[in-house]
Amino acid sequence: MVEFAIHVRDFNEWRARNAPRGLWYRALPMVDPGSLGTVQQTLLIPLWARAEWSRRFAAFQDPHSERLVESLQYDFEEVRKRIGTFGMLNLGYRSVRMDRIARDFLKRHPGATIVNLGCGLDTLYERIDDGQAHVVNVDMPDTVALRNRLLPPSDRSVAIGASILEDDWKAALPPGPVLVLLAGVSMYLTRAQIHKLLRGLVGLRSTVEVAVDVMAPRTIRASNFLMGFSRLPQAPLSFGAAGAQDLMEAIPGGRLIQSDYLLSGLGKGLGLPWQTRSLAQWGCRLFPERLYQIALPQEKRL
Numbered sequence: 001m002v003e004f005a006i007h008v009r010d011f012n013e014w015r016a017r018n019a020p021r022g023l024w025y026r027a028l029p030m031v032d033p034g035s036l037g038t039v040q041q042t043l044l045i046p047l048w049a050r051a052e053w054s055r056r057f058a059a060f061q062d063p064h065s066e067r068l069v070e071s072l073q074y075d076f077e078e079v080r081k082r083i084g085t086f087g088m089l090n091l092g093y094r095s096v097r098m099d100r101i102a103r104d105f106l107k108r109h110p111g112a113t114i115v116n117l118g119c120g121l122d123t124l125y126e127r128i129d130d131g132q133a134h135v136v137n138v139d140m141p142d143t144v145a146l147r148n149r150l151l152p153p154s155d156r157s158v159a160i161g162a163s164i165l166e167d168d169w170k171a172a173l174p175p176g177p178v179l180v181l182l183a184g185v186s187m188y189l190t191r192a193q194i195h196k197l198l199r200g201l202v203g204l205r206s207t208v209e210v211a212v213d214v215m216a217p218r219t220i221r222a223s224n225f226l227m228g229f230s231r232l233p234q235a236p237l238s239f240g241a242a243g244a245q246d247l248m249e250a251i252p253g254g255r256l257i258q259s260d261y262l263l264s265g266l267g268k269g270l271g272l273p274w275q276t277r278s279l280a281q282w283g284c285r286l287f288p289e290r291l292y293q294i295a296l297p298q299e300k301r302l
């Protein structure tokens with residue numbers, strides 16, 4: 001188990017700064033995420049994007065991400081500089097879309113389980129809980145140790161420290177339909193790993209759906225190139241898909257529920273200037289990243 005440095009630095013001043021937010025909020029000590037592994041540290045970037053969305057857009061409220069950003073000892077100003085408006089919109093919108101898919105699944109299957117693979121510090125449960133949903137979060141053991149300090153588990157929301165590539169976490173799933181989310185994770189896996197992961201979900205329950213964002217191969221190449229110039233936590237990206245077939249070939253009998261650009265529909269109702277909306281729509285065609293929602297077959301087929 002990895003030990004985390006807890007710094008109660010200038011605690012009184014920090015507490016005073018956050019005074020209006022309530023007692024539970026003020027009681028959090030500052031936590032240093034610097035000892036996380038490299039791929040694990042990438043969780044800081046979408047976390048920051050969600051906090052930014054929450055501050056800027058009434059349509060996406062995530063006070064827990066705002067709280068986490070303020071309680072981590074990390075230079076989020078550097079993230080703001082490097083990622084910019086486009087990166088913030090892109091990453092935050094991924095959560096908006098994953099939330100929509102989760103809410104729709106819970107409407108169709110009340111009390112179902114959402115499995116958030118490679119969850120990082122995603123506050124999905126806090127955003128989508130309808131009073132009966134179950135959320136099983138899975139990430140590397142060091143991430144989950146940090147997560148459990150900052151987002152304590154509850155009756156219907158747990159976090160399991162394990163590789164998503166192993167089967168251990170499957171034993172923790174409650175019975176009933178399952179929606180598996182992979183948000184910002186597929187690109188850190190190889191083609192063989194993502195195919196094995198998908199095949200391993202077939203037959204897990206009678207209803208299993210998967211939602212996953214996947215970059216195009218040229219987006220992977222461009223990101224790996226740009227990474228060399230960035231000081232942000234980065235791990236080399238691997239899996240990129242030219243189209244849905246690159247996923248569907250792993251799961252014969254699977255049904256594609258939706259497939260479109262991750263940024264499709266971005267801007268509606270957010271009051272973004274037209275220049276920003278155009279940049280997003282051009283950006284997502286130049287360096288595509290797609291969102292796929294797939295219903296898995298009930299049984300494995302050869």
Ligand SMILES: C[S@@+](CC[C@H](N)C(=O)[O-])C[C@H]1O[C@@H](n2cnc3c(N)ncnc32)[C@H](O)[C@@H]1O
Pocket residue numbers: 039040041042043044046047117118119120121122138139140143162163164165182183184185188
């Ligand atoms: C870019 S972050 C995304 C985090 C989260 N899904 C979100 O949207 O905020 C990628 C996450 O995938 C996790 N991850 C990558 N490979 C993994 C593996 N083999 N097993 C468990 N977690 C993994 C990392 O630890 C990290 O938390």
